[in-house]
Amino acid sequence: MSEVTVSTPPSAPIETSTMPGMATTLGVIGILFFVASLVVGVNLWPETSYRYDPTLIDFIPSMIWIVAGVIECALFMALAQVLAYLDRIARATEARITARV
Secondary structure (H helix, E strand, C coil), X not given: CCCCXXXXXXXXXXXXXCCCHXXXXXXXXXXXXXXXXXHHXXXXXXXXXXXXXXXXXXXXXXXXXXXXXXXXXXXXXHHHHHHHHHHHHHHHHHHHHHHHC
16 A cells, blocks of 8 residues: 655644633623622522521522523533634634645
């Protein structure tokens, strides 16, 4: 069998440590949504007293806020990761194009 060697042109170093500004902004927004929903959820948490024991239905609004905050945080973090990944792809493609020219 004949051996085939493929030589790749030298490319510029790819910066993988930088994160695009929009991805950072989405990450910060996700964390802020999580913290805000925690604050609202804790404020809506029913209090027990000697006259009133909260039922399961009384906990629903606070749990909805807390779960919504977790979901929003996860969504915004996922979007930030997608943007960072697309930015790395764009930088790698740009480096290969400039190396060929």
